């Protein structure tokens with residue numbers, strides 16, 4: 279099992295004990311509307327499926343998906359992951375969310391920096407992209423701070439990490455891109 283530690287966060291596999299918090303944090307339209315994949319409403323069965331999925335991902339080696347836990351207390355605050363891009367072993371799409379009580383503390387910036395370093399380091403990636411709803415200025419700001427550049431728009435149907443439109447129904451996503459040579463750890 280892979281664990282990544284930052285100053286205040288532990289990126290680790292999900293455990294059964296995270297399920298109640300996941301259900302509470304993802305049954306929040308303020309979080310879910312910006313995402314494409316997690317169901318809304320979000321049920322215990324959805325959380326249990328994802329806990330097992332992430333455990334399997336870690337057991338397969340070279341983990342790519344993590345719970346974001348606040349190290350002080352180990353409370354799960356959200357999730358972050360890198361999904362390999364089809365047809366390009368050196369590219370991956372970054373996705374993440376934090377429960378609303380955990381916003382505004384710099385946790386997303388801390389987690390994104392750590393997983394990007396892990397992706398360009400241990401995973402040997404050359405390029406990481408992220409896709410945001412055009413109105414998700416908060417998430418776009420986190421990416422810009424990390425050095426991601428705007429790389430155009432895709433219709434949600436052709437976007438790599440969002441095979442669906444975001445829950446709020448936007449039909450395009452903004453693409454942000456960062457190359458290993460551009461990353462300033």
Ligand SMILES: CC(C)(COP(=O)(O)OP(=O)(O)OC[C@H]1O[C@@H](n2cnc3c(N)ncnc32)[C@H](O)[C@@H]1OP(=O)(O)O)[C@@H](O)C(=O)NCCC(=O)NCCS
Pocket residue numbers: 308309310312313374375376377380381382383384385386387388409410411414415416417419420423
């Ligand atoms: C996007 C999200 C992960 C950000 O988490 P966070 O921990 O609050 O982020 P941080 O505190 O690290 O950074 C937020 C930054 O955005 C800025 N910000 C906040 N609201 C903003 C807004 N409306 N427009 C632009 N910037 C904004 C903050 O000032 C901060 O920047 P700073 O560090 O330069 O001051 C969180 O809001 C979330 O999970 N949202 C719902 C799901 C989601 O959008 N996931 C990403 C899908 S692409």
